[in-house]
Amino acid sequence: MAGKEHFEKLQALIDLEREAEKAENLRELRKFPVAQREARGKTVSALIVDGVEGGMGGMTMITLSRPPRSGEELTPFHAMNAGDNVLLTFSPGNLPGSVEGTLYKVDDHRVTVALNSAGPEEEIRGHCQIDLLGSDATYQRMRKALVTVAESKRSRVSTLREIFLGEQEPERVKVPKVIWFNRNLNEYQQTAVKNSLAAQDVALVHGPPGTGKTTVLVEIIRQHVARGERVLATAPSNIAVDNILEKLIGTGLRVTRLGHPARTLEALRHGNLAAQIEDDPAYEEVKELDAYRERLIHRKSRHGRGIQQLGYEERQLREREVGKLWRQARDLEADIARHIVAGANVVLATHAGMSKRYVKGEFDLVVLDEASQASEPLSWVPLTIARKAIFAGDSNQLPPTIYSKEAAEGGLTVTLFDRLKEILPASAQTLLRVQYRMHEDIMRFPSQEFYEGKLIADDSVAKHVAAELPGVAPSDLTSRPVTFVDTAGAGFDEVWNDMLESRENKGEAELAVKLLYELLGSGLKPKDVAILTPYTAQAKLLKTLAHENGLEIGSVDGFQGREKEAVILSLVRSSEAGQIGFLSDMRRLNVAITRARRCLIVVGDSATIGRHPVYARFVARADELDSHRSAYEWIGS
Ligand SMILES: Nc1ncnc2c1ncn2[C@@H]1O[C@H](COP(=O)(O)OP(=O)(O)OP(=O)(O)O)[C@@H](O)[C@H]1O
Numbered sequence: 012m013a014g015k016e017h018f019e020k021l022q023a024l025i026d027l028e029r030e031a032e033k034a035e036n037l038r039e040l041r042k043f044p045v046a047q048r049e050a051r052g053k054t055v056s057a058l059i060v061d062g063v064e065g066g067m068g069g070m071t072m073i074t075l076s077r078p079p080r081s082g083e084e085l086t087p088f089h090a091m092n093a094g095d096n097v098l099l100t101f102s103p104g105n106l107p108g109s110v111e112g113t114l115y116k117v118d119d120h121r122v123t124v125a126l127n128s129a130g131p132e133e134e135i136r137g138h139c140q141i142d143l144l145g146s147d148a149t150y151q152r153m154r155k156a157l158v159t160v161a162e163s164k165r166s167r168v169s170t171l172r173e174i175f176l177g178e179q180e181p182e183r184v185k186v187p188k189v190i191w192f193n194r195n196l197n198e199y200q201q202t203a204v205k206n207s208l209a210a211q212d213v214a215l216v217h218g219p220p221g222t223g224k225t226t227v228l229v230e231i232i233r234q235h236v237a238r239g240e241r242v243l244a245t246a247p248s249n250i251a252v253d254n255i256l257e258k259l260i261g262t263g264l265r266v267t268r269l270g271h272p273a274r275t276l277e278a279l280r281h282g283n284l285a286a287q288i289e290d291d292p293a294y295e296e297v298k299e300l301d302a303y304r305e306r307l308i309h310r311k312s313r314h315g316r317g318i319q320q321l322g323y324e325e326r327q328l329r330e331r332e333v334g335k336l337w338r339q340a341r342d343l344e345a346d347i348a349r350h351i352v353a354g355a356n357v358v359l360a361t362h363a364g365m366s367k368r369y370v371k372g373e374f375d376l377v378v379l380d381e382a383s384q385a386s387e388p389l390s391w392v393p394l395t396i397a398r399k400a401i402f403a404g405d406s407n408q409l410p411p412t413i414y415s416k417e418a419a420e421g422g423l424t425v426t427l428f429d430r431l432k433e434i435l436p437a438s439a440q441t442l443l444r445v446q447y448r449m450h451e452d453i454m455r456f457p458s459q460e461f462y463e464g465k466l467i468a469d470d471s472v473a474k475h476v477a478a479e480l481p482g483v484a485p486s487d488l489t490s491r492p493v494t495f496v497d498t499a500g501a502g503f504d505e506v507w508n509d510m511l512e513s514r515e516n517k518g519e520a521e522l523a524v525k526l527l528y529e530l531l532g533s534g535l536k537p538k539d540v541a542i543l544t545p546y547t548a549q550a551k552l553l554k555t556l557a558h559e560n561g562l563e564i565g566s567v568d569g570f571q572g573r574e575k576e577a578v579i580l581s582l583v584r585s586s587e588a589g590q591i592g593f594l595s596d597m598r599r600l601n602v603a604i605t606r607a608r609r610c611l612i613v614v615g616d617s618a619t620i621g622r623h624p625v626y627a628r629f630v631a632r633a634d635e636l637d638s639h640r641s642a643y644e645w646i647g648s
């Protein structure tokens with residue numbers, strides 16, 4: 012069966028990817044200072060060894076802790092989870108030096124690690140540091156999902172598998188007249204909703220930037236819930252899941268979002284399962300159990316001694332009681348959670364954050380947003396519990412990040428969405444065409460290059476410019492939707508930053524900042540502007556040059572799915588050789604340009620980028636719009 016081979020190949024690819032991620036983390040570990048890694052949650056230093064004991068199967072388990080620090084915003088282990096691979100390093104001169112392990116239990120300030128190699132014989136002393144080598148939980152879920160899909164027979168999953176491999180046609184039914192929840196949907200959006208209702212197995216919503224993919228998914232969800240169905244809404248990233256949640260809150264549906272509350276936007280926390288558990292009336296009993304347990308821990312014995320000073324037997328008894336109370340409280344909490352999840356019309360989670368602990372049974376519908384950002388194995392995680400799936404995505408935006416070159420070349424960058432685009436009949440696919448973000452001059456170039464010229468700007472945005480924003484004065488930059496500032500001949504050369512393994516261009520960065528202050532001088536607010544660049548080193552350099560409250564400076568990749576009134580894009584590349592490397596991925600250019608609503612300023616060297624035909628057309632287009640300026644207009648002024 013072709014399917015078997017396909018899933019075996021995917022298994023092999025994710026194994027390669029897991030190894031590559033681990034190797035990359037090790038490399039970073041050797042390269043970056045501890046403080047930098049610690050800030051990102053990849054390292055926790057100054058840990059004290061609380062205890063070492065034998066665990067299951069002769070494993071050595073070591074427990075480490077670090078007391079809370081005042082003013083600490085995030086707890087030390089905030090980015091680590093049970094199942095992650097870690098490296099333990101003991102202070103110099105202490106055994107066992109460094110050793111790999113797996114996180115076994117993770118609390119706010121304490122972890123237990125199972126050592127991978129046989130444990131150290133010597134007594135462990137001194138301080139210790141933990142470094143994250145890679146999260147294994149996601150790989151385990153992907154692996155499990157792939158096995159489930161490959162092996163299932165005569166079930167919904169096996170039907171979806173056959174359709175997704177092109178071995179079977181998806182089914183459709185006739186849809187009765189739809190009564191719209193969102194009356195503002197345009198004709199393409201309405202067609203997408205109707206196609207999804209007609210589909211019995213799967214449908215795709217293709218949407219260029221700003222065309223309302225998430226808006227359409229929300230209508231699809233509401234229509235299905237109105238028909239008595241239960242829906243799971245997922246996306247690869249937390250921010251994308253929050254985007255759906257934000258649009259669902261206020262619809263009157265019962266929704267619950269799984270995942271760590273710390274990874275949900277503050278304003279949406281009340282939609283998180285953890286917050287909902289605490290709001291449940293039954294939670295009172297959990298609180299009572301916890302309070303009783305606390306009292307028991309601190310209660311002195313008849314002889315005025317604390318639990319630590321009790322005799323062996325009494326202490327054992329007390330600890331057993333404390334443990335029992337703890338488990339009772341957690342069991343009760345889990346019951347409440349299952350009850351909330353079972354009663355929800357819509358459950359939301361990231362693909363990898365789908366916990367089987369609370370989620371039972373199948374969903375009538377699974378919607379997958381940002382589908383072009385999720386690898387195929389990752390998409391299968393929610394699909395194993397789907398009766399029907401609706402995907403929304405855009406193959407012309409950036410694909411998932413893959414560490415392993417071999418895995419990428421082997422096909423891991425091809426998403427399920429990409430494959431389905433080729434396999435599924437036209438009736439199961441809809442292209443959204445009206446966008447609600449960009450001035451038509453900003454839109455025209457990406458539309459022609461990437462969407463066969465099919466994009467339409469809604470009247471509400473087609474002519475909007477920055478100069479129309481309150482308090483903004485008209486100027487050459489603010490009255491013009493697109494400006495290309497050409498650095499050709501200005502002597503701004505790119506350089507390679509070895510530490511960051513990325514490129515930067517100081518002259519260009521300074522020019523970009525000059526343009527920024529010109530925009531701000533015209534009255535634009537910093538929060539309405541972003542400076543974007545494909546290169547992390549350039550982003551870092553820009554951050555040292557411009558400090559404005561609310562201004563965002565970042566990489567193009569990190570800005571996918573977002574928008575700003577004005578965007579300054581710094582392309583960086585400028586050299587005799589004329590290489591453009593990274594910039595030649597047109598999906599990156601597409602994402603970069605389509606972040607701007609009213610004002611797009613591109614800074615780059617036409618002599619370098621113009622060697623690529625697409626960039627050459629961009630420059631030609633700027634000429635046509637009379638938008639091609641020379642950097643000399645700003646240099647020395
Ligand atoms: N029919 C419509 N009428 C008016 N505004 C709309 C309509 N559809 C979508 N919008 C608005 O357009 C903006 C983009 O919508 P949405 O976030 O759903 O797009 P998207 O395709 O998911 O974007 P992205 O590519 O960034 O994920 C939102 O502000 C949304 O409210």
Ligand SMILES: [Mg+2]
Pocket residue numbers: 224225254380572
């Ligand atoms: Mg969206």
